[in-house]
Amino acid sequence: MQDLVCQWKAKPLHGRYKSRIEDNAIDTKASQGWLQSGNLFLETEGFIASIQDQVVPTKLYRKRITHENVEDTRCRICGEKDEHIDHIVAGCSPLAPKQYLERHNDVAKILYQALAKKHLGETGTQPYYKYTPPPVIETETSRLYWNRKIITDRPIPNNIPDIVLTLKEERTTFIIDIAEPLPTNIQTTHAEKINKYLPLSDEIKRMWEMGNVSVIPVIIGATGEIPRKLHKSLEKLQLHPKIYLQLQKAALLGTCRTVRRVLGDENRIR
Structure with a gap:
């Protein structure tokens, strides 16, 4: 078995x-939890594996791997960069306002409902694809914001985090921002999120008279990779440790949806 694993790892593409x-x-x-949960169709599991192994018939794959006569390898969407699977999954700018945002919001909706249930006593959970998050949920002890602009005394360029959770009695606020980058960008994205919202955290601490304000990045690889830091983020938010499986599934399905929409009938494994 170990020999097979070594052979797999040695392959330049797969x-x-x-x-x-x-x-x-x-x-x-x-990162392989989605394979063990057993709640995806077999065809979907196979398609996810093909994306992870980078054997989806993009223009660059067809030219370099299957040696087809593809003259122009530029992306059919942006027309600028080579069309390879990583580019489609998380690197094509025209896909950001719709496809990537849809995937991002699906993950965020799961997290928002879990926080509302844990900290604000909300009951029941809707499927994320049917759920419309209210901009504000508030009780005597907690407050939850969804994609809400935070008004500050001085101009702050990044003042619309994905989610803001305030625990009033503890005088604690969590600024939560979510991303599904390529696996090679996970660590960079985590650091960028923290640096991005540090000025806002300082303002919130002063204006809202908080004892503690923390920036909590929630990062999941666009192809399902789970960074170790995600577990710490979920622990700080006092969420169930296995909720990452729901977040992972939403991210993977969003990626599958994007690739299918871009490639259409060409998304067969070759």
């Missing part, structure tokens, strides 16, 4: 995924 999930920053077992 072995990339194996190397990615064995990075020290990635929880390898959790």
Whole structure:
């Protein structure tokens, strides 16, 4: 078995995924949790595996791997960069306002409902694809904001985080921002989120008279990779440790949806 794993990892194309999930920053077992949960159709599981192994017939794949006569390898959407699977999954700018945002919001809706249930006593949970998050949920002890602009005394460029949770009695606020980057960008994205919202956290602490304000990045790889830091983020938010499986599933389905929409009938495994 170990020999087969080594052969897989040694492959220049298919072995990339194996190397990615064995990075020290990635929880390898959790990253494969979607395979063990058994709540995806077999066809979907196969399509996810083909995306992770980068054997989806993009223009660049068809030219370099299957050696088809593809003269122009530029992306059919943006027309600028080469069309490879990583570009479609999380690197094509025209897809950001619709496809990537839809995937992002699906993950965020799961988190928002879980926070509302845990900290504000909300009952019941809707499927994320049917759920419309209210901009504000508030009780005597807690307050939850969804994609809400935070008014500050001085201009702050980044003042619309995805979610803001305030625990009034503890005088604690969590600024939560979510992302589904390529696995190679996970650590960079985590650091960027923290730096992005530090000025806002300082303003909130002063204006709202908080004892503690924390920036909590919630980062999941666009192809399902689970960084070790995600577990710490969920723990700080006092959420169930296995909720990452729901977030992972939403991210993966969003990625599948994007690839299918871009490639259409060409998304067969070759």
